[in-house]
Amino acid sequence: MRLARGSARVLAVGTGLCAAAAAYKHETDEGARRTFKAYAAFLPVVAHYRAVEFRHKLQPPSADAASDEWRALDRRYAAPSVAVLGELGGMYAKYGQTAAGLTNTLSDGWVQELRKLEDQVPPRPAAVVRQTILEETGREPEQIFASFDPTPLGSASIGQVHRATLLDGREVAVKVQYPDSERLFRSDMKAIRGFFQLVAPENLFQLDALEKQNALELDYTIEAANLSLIHGNMSRHGFLPREVAVPLPVAGLSTRRMLVMQLLPGPKLVDGLRRYGAIAAAREGKTLEQLEVEMRARFEDGFVPAKYEGPSAGTIAAYLRLMRARDFLLNVAVGLYNVSLGWTAGRATYVESCLPPNAPRVIDTLMRVHGTQLLADGVFNADPHGGNFLMLPDDRIGLIDFGATKHLTEKERIGACVMFAALHRRDEQMMIDMAQVSGYKSKYGKKEVLMKLMQFGYDSWGKDVTGGKNLVQFIDDLKAIDPWEEVPDNFVMCQFMTIRLRALALAMNHPITVSDYWGPIALEVLRREGLPYEKWDKDMLIKYKPEMNMQKYKFA
Numbered sequence: 001m002r003l004a005r006g007s008a009r010v011l012a013v014g015t016g017l018c019a020a021a022a023a024y025k026h027e028t029d030e031g032a033r034r035t036f037k038a039y040a041a042f043l044p045v046v047a048h049y050r051a052v053e054f055r056h057k058l059q060p061p062s063a064d065a066a067s068d069e070w071r072a073l074d075r076r077y078a079a080p081s082v083a084v085l086g087e088l089g090g091m092y093a094k095y096g097q098t099a100a101g102l103t104n105t106l107s108d109g110w111v112q113e114l115r116k117l118e119d120q121v122p123p124r125p126a127a128v129v130r131q132t133i134l135e136e137t138g139r140e141p142e143q144i145f146a147s148f149d150p151t152p153l154g155s156a157s158i159g160q161v162h163r164a165t166l167l168d169g170r171e172v173a174v175k176v177q178y179p180d181s182e183r184l185f186r187s188d189m190k191a192i193r194g195f196f197q198l199v200a201p202e203n204l205f206q207l208d209a210l211e212k213q214n215a216l217e218l219d220y221t222i223e224a225a226n227l228s229l230i231h232g233n234m235s236r237h238g239f240l241p242r243e244v245a246v247p248l249p250v251a252g253l254s255t256r257r258m259l260v261m262q263l264l265p266g267p268k269l270v271d272g273l274r275r276y277g278a279i280a281a282a283r284e285g286k287t288l289e290q291l292e293v294e295m296r297a298r299f300e301d302g303f304v305p306a307k308y309e310g311p312s313a314g315t316i317a318a319y320l321r322l323m324r325a326r327d328f329l330l331n332v333a334v335g336l337y338n339v340s341l342g343w344t345a346g347r348a349t350y351v352e353s354c355l356p357p358n359a360p361r362v363i364d365t366l367m368r369v370h371g372t373q374l375l376a377d378g379v380f381n382a383d384p385h386g387g388n389f390l391m392l393p394d395d396r397i398g399l400i401d402f403g404a405t406k407h408l409t410e411k412e413r414i415g416a417c418v419m420f421a422a423l424h425r426r427d428e429q430m431m432i433d434m435a436q437v438s439g440y441k442s443k444y445g446k447k448e449v450l451m452k453l454m455q456f457g458y459d460s461w462g463k464d465v466t467g468g469k470n471l472v473q474f475i476d477d478l479k480a481i482d483p484w485e486e487v488p489d490n491f492v493m494c495q496f497m498t499i500r501l502r503a504l505a506l507a508m509n510h511p512i513t514v515s516d517y518w519g520p521i522a523l524e525v526l527r528r529e530g531l532p533y534e535k536w537d538k539d540m541l542i543k544y545k546p547e548m549n550m551q552k553y554k555f556a
Helices: 002-022 029-058 063-088 090-100 108-118 126-137 181-199 201-216 220-236 269-283 288-300 313-338 359-377 410-425 428-438 447-458 471-481 492-507 514-528 538-543
Strands: 145-148 159-166 171-177 258-262 379-381 389-391 397-399 405-407 484-488 550-552
Touching (some): 029 063, 029 090, 029 181, 063 090, 063 108, 090 108, 126 171, 126 258, 145 171, 201 492, 220 258, 220 359, 220 379, 220 405, 269 389, 359 379, 359 397, 379 492, 405 492, 410 447, 410 514, 428 447, 428 538, 447 471, 447 492
Antiparallel strands (some): 145 159, 159 171, 379 405, 389 397, 484 550
């Protein structure tokens, strides 16, 4: 039942976004219409969830019966509600995308639907894109591009991406912002903030951090600078060009609402997972949807797979090379047959095995890349979901979409190093000292609750942390034992990055503990900078304390 409360809260927030927006006197007519549309769509859904919750309080059903009823509600309402978010676009879709990464809060039925907003938001017509290019450059697309594909490669909350060819023959990706994105951002955020203040003030500290970050995404010149910076950092650390690729912006063609960058070939990681998942499900006589339902049910019941102990990245890479060699030899035989006997007996079909993503190598690479971005550079992509990675033909990983790039101060970066080193060493006293120095306060000051929050928020969802409870039950129980009242928001985007990466790893059946990867990186960075972990104590934490952004709230 507690799991569904998470879903109910999200639905309630969705309804409240609309109701709060209507209260602002300066709301535009279009904003009012958008608000009404969302309100009309979500109100019946919220009412149904609330009615079931109230009935369960009066007459508690068995655990199995309650779970079945909540899942039935999720199946009934998640898809159509998310479709409305996609139609509305703007910050409604943006925060739907954000919620897709909160697998530690929402039921998986909702998360799976919300993930569609990562790259399946309804696109705008080609005429809108052409007009934006004209307004940003003063030129028609034909004066800039030799070809421009009107069908977008992907569409999201504030813009969409198209394939194009420059006049000099270079293939590029063109990211074009919707003309009303900035205006809708302002009105949507006022609606969102108004409702959170009334209904969910404990989440305002996360909203503040996300709002600041999302505001930067409206200026594509910032993303262009981020691409160049990340490209340089990845080259300096040796990841690029050996393991990853980062598209560079095309000089002179990036504006506030248009970003032109190198086109990286290859499917999105999430698409590769879905393709292979469908084949794996078929081998069991199931559809991909049936297999996903089974996995969601296990996850909602508290199942988190044990830490990965399967074949190594090298073993799987050797298997993939063998399968490619097998396909090659078979296709040579098919080709010879087709140019000989095939003319009379009928042509044979070429072989193309559906090869699984090399999950150990992918996760290892992504964890080392993002750990280095955070701990060595202090500049990282805070939203690393499966739609932001490409599987390149040469087996490298393409890193795309750096609108949500977070820049830490030097002291924040060093603090992150100390935190992940402490998590890696299970140094409870250091983590408690860090929380106290940062200004964290809870109602009763229970250290065991603080420890669980830090492990859960930044490191692991394993049973050693949650005790086998499902994720929402775990958080609700901690709130009941010792609700937190003052929390710094400096590392909200760092926490969100770890949530995204852990969710991606789970989707690849490769569960991780973040500090296993980032602890050694943090220890090495501290040593290299003359601040070895062994020297850290409370006085050092005070000396290197960053300026804290404190958020105060109380749970209802």
